[in-house]
Amino acid sequence: MEMIRARYARLGYAPYRWFEANTPPPWQALPRPLAELRLGLLSTSGAYVRGQRAYHYRDDSSVRAIPSDTPDADLRFSHITENYLVDARRDPACILPLGTLRLLATRGVIGALARSVVSCMGGVYSQRRVRDETAPAVLETFRSQGVEAALLVAM
Amino acid sequence: MCHQTVSLIARHLEENGIPTLCLGSALDILRAGRPPRAAFVDYPLGHSAGRPFDTQDQLAVLTAALEAFEAITAPGDLVVLPNRWPENDWALAAQSEETGDTRQPRDESPQWQFPEDRQAAMASGAWSA
Numbered sequence: 001m002e003m004i005r006a007r008y009a010r011l012g013y014a015p016y017r018w019f020e021a022n023t024p025p026p027w028q029a030l031p032r033p034l035a036e037l038r039l040g041l042l043s044t045s046g047a048y049v050r051g052q053r054a055y056h057y058r059d060d061s062s063v064r065a066i067p068s069d070t071p072d073a074d075l076r077f078s079h080i081t082e083n084y085l086v087d088a089r090r091d092p093a094c095i096l097p098l099g100t101l102r103l104l105a106t107r108g109v110i111g112a113l114a115r116s117v118v119s120c121m122g123g124v125y126s127q128r129r130v131r132d133e134t135a136p137a138v139l140e141t142f143r144s145q146g147v148e149a150a151l152l153v154a155m
Numbered sequence: 156m157c158h159q160t161v162s163l164i165a166r167h168l169e170e171n172g173i174p175t176l177c178l179g180s181a182l183d184i185l186r187a188g189r190p191p192r193a194a195f196v197d198y199p200l201g202h203s204a205g206r207p208f209d210t211q212d213q214l215a216v217l218t219a220a221l222e223a224f225e226a227i228t229a230p231g232d233l234v235v236l237p238n239r240w241p242e243n244d245w246a247l248a249a250q251s252e253e254t255g256d257t258r259q260p261r262d263e264s265p266q267w268q269f270p271e272d273r274q275a276a277m278a279s280g281a282w283s284a
Contacts, residue, residue: 001183001184001187018159019162019163019187019188020187021162024230025165025169025191025230025231026170026191027169027191027230028169028175029174030225033225034221034224040173042164044161045201051276051279051281052279053265053281053282054266054267054268055266056263056265056266057262058261058263059261060263076267076272077268078265078266078267082266084200085201088201088207090207090208093210093213094206095204096204097204097205097213100205100210100213100214101217104217104218104221110221122161123156127159130159130163130164131167134160134164135164135167135168136167138164138168139167139168139171139173148173148174149173150175150176151220151224152161152165152175152176152177152178153177153203154160154161154177155201
């Protein structure tokens with residue numbers, strides 16, 4: 001955060017006010033061990049599948065459903081901080097663990113991986129738009145797939 | 156920014172009955188956002204799910220994160236994963252003005268990874284110019 005504050009100050013921007021939680025987090029206990037649950041995945045890396053619309057970089061709050069059996073060759077990324085995508089574009093598994101979770105499902109570490117995973121472009125400055133637009137869309141997608149526990153991977 | 160986004164979304168999911176774990180590599184932003192459960196991996200941004208082309212490390216990171224998911228019983232707890240990035244100079248590189256975060260222009264045009272993706276999206280009906 002200090003690095004980003006210093007960078008913004010040099011560029012002449014007002015300091016960005018990060019979300020600092022002042023309330024305890026809500027809590028939902030796992031109903032059963034993960035080995036018996038259907039796991040959902042959210043990646044904020046701006047992943048999309050060839051044939052889907054790419055993300056734009058002006059607070060794009062939309063989501064994409066990415067079929068869990070998508071081959072790596074069809075995975076694409078668009079994210080406002082493209083410089084962090086160099087490795088993801090060569091090996092998506094370092095940021096979007098689709099193949100890793102498929103393997104952990106076959107090994108029984110998780111009960112199942114949801115039929116689609118959810119992607120968004122996490123570089124949204126407006127906390128209101130994340131709360132009012134992205135979060136409900138993620139919840140709806142997870143519910144429609146019977147997701148019982150969710151792993152959220154930040155880029 | 157992504158770490159703030161996952162914290163906000165995790166809170167929403169958890170309020171609506173879905174347990175969550177946030178896996179990330181920006182410790183201070185995760186701590187500030189206080190998601191219900193968090194796992195921190197001390198890797199360069201863009202590698203929260205493991206080192207590229209290293210299936211064993213990717214499995215180790217995800218397995219450790221899922222173990223943290225089950226182990227955390229106090230709301231707001233954060234587990235530091237044991238995985239280590241092999242080169243120790245990445246943190247300095249990330250803070251350099253030359254090689255660090257370089258943001259792209261912000262407008263509402265889709266930013267395709269390949270020009271061909273735009274044609275594919277038009278063909279599927281996902282995009283019209």
